Amino acid sequence: MRKNGLIALSFHTLVILFVLAPLVIIVLVAFTPEQTLTLPTRGLSLRWFRAILDYPDFISAFLNSIKLAFSSATLSLALALPAALAIGRERFPGREFLNGLFLSPLVIPSLVLGIAFLRFFAMIGATGSFTWLVAAHMIIITPFVMRLVLASVSGMDRSIEHAAQSLGADRWTSFRRITLPMILPGITGGWLLAFINSFDELTMSIFVTSPQTITLPVRMYMYATESIDPMMASVSALVIFVTAGAMILLDRVYGLNRILIGSH
Template structure:
């Protein structure tokens, strides 16, 4: 009986290992290919070189796209925080007619195919006369990032002990002071987690961006897609490696400062 249990446990461990290798292999291949010195994609590479990383930062198109994506993701996250936090507190604190319908509507971009949302936003910005501009692109990214802020902050707020707020108000704190000194610190894990998700989603988005970008506002994912139409070299792998490194560094910093377990609790 014990041998059978040990055998099952070993099979389970082997399954976990194979699953990890299946998920990690594409990422590892991309990282290795990015250091290939040849002018074409080759695995395994013939040597090690930073040639393609240098090529990325020497290419004005990629540099501009990286700046556009960073600026867009930062502004979209900032606006989504400004709109999403008050909405999350209102949905978590108050009872009013149509509350769950409003919440479902605000979270609906999570359930809609991004490509459908991108087409709808394209028609909408043209209908209201906004046209294709950085403003319309920013508006589209706010639409797709707000649900992530709302979902994480609402979840944290609904798990919060409301008696702490009530005690603060009984002791003489007004609504704003209670929110700033009591509610907001409790919401910090949800706010940080939502902001991280929103920023990464905006930075890497293709389905919405591809409909709303112009040559002046091209984002990095759209620039990569356009580049792949006519080129296939390790510079794409180099950019992908840089993006993965950025995400890993961001997660490491958050883990050191706050702890990922606290953010996802």
């Protein structure tokens, strides 16, 4: 394999630094003891992390985001798993159309989806409903679950499954003991990726949340328009830590390279 030259390595390093620099700055500012967003600071302090506990709106928004992300990711998995099994293992009329239908939210901008959901919810009288908010998030995160589970289903060796059936195992036993463990990394990775995307979703959520269902990204956006104190940076740092932890877990479970390049 040909090694990258000095120019290529330097370019890649600069790109990585350019991408990571804003995140690093946010984390550093989150530990400032100052009253405003300043860098460098006189030292490190947990002052603004403690201040989050005195702002109940952030706590309730965080709980809303966790509940919303867990519910929508779980329901998306329940929908995408049987669809991926059917598309990846069977040949039937409309198979490609069904696959494209499940992946279609990826090509629709979140802004367009947000306006469409807002209009639809207003028409059916569902504005402010947490249940319909979960349904909206399901639509935008199901493609992530579908893609990973379908990759696992398409790449599995079905000869082991056939061997189990030839030895007397029924279809349910074969699925539970053979198929499910083989595609479990894709299922787990898809759920985690869907959870992360639902938890971090902002653009669409702005249009469909209500005062009772405001998520953490929406609350952060609203707070940022009203104040410039470092508590915004401390909340952002916590979101970065949670997202980074979830991505590390996703890499350990499934492998980020398999997600990014789509390999089986």
